[in-house]
Amino acid sequence: MTVLGFLLQKEFRQIRRDTTILRIMFALPVIQLIIFPLAMDFDVKSVNISIVDQDHSTYSQKLISKIASSGYFKIVGAETSFKKSLTYIENGEADLVMEIPAGFERNLVREGVQKIGISVDAINGTKAGIGGQYLNSIIADFNANIDVNVKSGIVPQQGIIDITFTNWFNPRAEYKYNIVPAILVLLLTMIGGFVTALNIVKEKEVGTIEQINVTPIKKWEFILGKLIPFWIIGMIVFTLGLTISWLVYGIIPAGSFLTLYAFAAVYLVALLGFGLLISTYSGNQVQAMFVAFFFIMIFILMSGFFTSTxxxxxxxxxxxxxxxxxxxxKTDRMxxxxxxxxxxxxQEFLYLVAFAGVLNGWAIWNYRKTN
Structure with a gap:
């Protein structure tokens, strides 16, 4: 058996002995993939609204009924003044306040124009923005269906454009279809970044690194011996993730499995090289953990995981x-x-190949081996 073969045998035995870490590497991805898409849902379906109706007309009641029956809003208050209604936002009981002024129906019928006041609690920016858009959409639809008697002498507006749109690749615009492929990437990132970042450092702390350094093993063989076991584990976790995506969410890749696995394989090599690079610079596992956490947080937040880049x-x-x-x-979703x-x-594949080459080459170069 070659030196690399003995090193791989040692690594697999070491991983098998640490059954807690092994269970965590397989159990946590399953839990995350099941829970995250259900919790990370940007489809806001329960927006609390307080309404001030100062008109009490047929039209104002129709508008309120349309809002209540939309399924997106819950009416938590109906006050006679804006000041009283604003206390719902101040106490955290409402996300929006809509004020219907006196003369709402009269101005719509006679003038064809009427303003409505909407106040939004923007502490929760996402909920405020989406809730405001929902309400504007409902009001616009209500406005489009009003049968207003056009005053004599006023020419009706011509050239109205009717817009029809279709969502491609996610017809119902469900957020889970957007987030599940990204979570698959997150699972590989955690394995590639965190676990391998602690690998060489652990050898330093337990003292086995000195024994390895006096062997004739080459630096690239040592790095490769550390990389291959976790690469295999990562590919198994990726397969497990695809299986859960199919069983739980009914998501089956529309593209080639071969292409998907090719990208996953190269991506894992890149992230494992990144983790090993951190490990070569760190003096202990605490240092490695904090450095890995710092960079992986940047990777996730700047990757388009939550919002578009x-x-x-x-x-x-x-x-x-x-x-x-x-x-x-980006590639996983596509x-x-x-x-x-x-x-x-x-082009994205070439980017990943470049990352894998640079990060692993840097890790091999930086590993200090003394004979």
């Missing part, structure tokens, strides 16, 4: 492009949801 400033997009996570999140072929994502 298109809304980032120029410098943010540059940082995003410098992280392997961003490229795999292959699983859109069915993109390898030619469609070839």
């Amino acid at each position: 298109d809304g980032m400033p120029g410098w943010g997009k540059v940082i995003s492009n410098m992280t392997p996570v961003a490229h795999f999140v 292959i699983i949801l859109k069915g993109s072929s390898f030619s469609d994502v070839k």
